[in-house]
Amino acid sequence: MPDPILAPFPATRLRRLRRTPALRALTTETNLTAGNLIWPIFVTEIAGGEGEIPSMPGVQRLTLDGAKRAAETAMRLNIPALCIFPHSDPDQKTEGCERAWDPENIGNRAIRAIKEVAPDLAVMTDIALDPYNANGHDGLVRDGVILNDETVEALVRMALVQAEAGADILGPSDMMDGRIGALRGALESHGRKDVAILSYAAKYASGFYGPFRDAVGASGRLVGDKKTYQMNPANREEALRCVARDLAEGADMVMVKPGMPYLDICREVKDRFAAPTYAYQVSGEYAMLEGAIRNGWLGRGVVLESLIAFRRAGCDGILTYYAPEIAEMLA
Ligand code: PBG
Secondary structure: OOOOOOOOOOOOOHHHHHOOHHHHHHOOOOOOOHHHEEEEEEEEOOOOOOEEEOOEEEEEEEOHHHHHHHHHHHHHOOOOEEEEEEEOOHHHOEOOOHHHHOOOOHHHHHHHHHHHHOOOOEEEEEEOOHHHEOOOOOOOEEOOEEOOHHHHHHHHHHHHHHHHHOOOEEEEOOOOOOHHHHHHHHHHHOOOOOOEEEEEEEEEOOHHHHHHHHHOOOOOOOOOOOOOOOEOOOOOHHHHHHHHHHHHOOOOEEEEEOOHHHHHHHHHHHHHHOOOEEEEEOHHHHHHHHHHHHOOOOOOHHHHHHHHHHHHOOOOEEEEOOHHHHHHHHO
């Protein structure tokens, strides 16, 4: 970026261009449209599992019919993509995670249900074993160790079934090594060359995922933590290596997660790699904003401000639970 040339005061008065709404509109550097949003939804297969998530006030777990209605809402509001997270039957979670590649699991049923009512909407999925894992981990566990290569094989099975069900964008959120190359290779060799991969490339081991784990019913299960596969929040260079590696293995798009505490990483990833870059404004960020807003401690304007911040930091798009509210506001 060139250095700005500023005449000395009073020739330069930066307030001149802030004086009126018209002048501020003309000098706005970043914008946000509904087209920048990916809306994550929770879909339950448990009878009576639908309803508001206590730690995410305003966010509902949906039935399949609810997911279809969300798809129609997304279409009406010009939100280009939904991302599906399954709330699965606890009795069917196993150590082998076999349900993850069952074409009839709730995630795959949701893909098909959404495609029925909104074929033009992009459907994104999550690739990780946690919704179907008795241990709550994203990978297979043996003797307390998260297995890398065995997990990657399981993820490939899961991905092919999701692609078959109609997913447009696969979102590997598991942080195993080698998964992007394995997924890309399997998609190519199984006639799914047009399915895109949005890699959760720089995913940190974060406390901000707490409400999400409540939402998908994983909170009580997780034995230990995810620090042997998710990244250390102190690391920046490692994030760049993760992104470089995933792009080199065939990721079409990359993500930084969580979002707001990691905007420096977003900016650096965008500048270094010039690839389609996304951030996930995660459940804990939502809970923080929404909790403060509902208590009257913050005004609702912080929601838009938080999303503009992602755009300013270089993100092409944002996964956010605020997608429908903001798209409605922008419409
Ligand atoms: C799990 C997954 C998580 C999120 C998305 N996919 C949780 C985790 O890694 O424990 C978090 C999303 C959020 O907090 O909103 N594979």
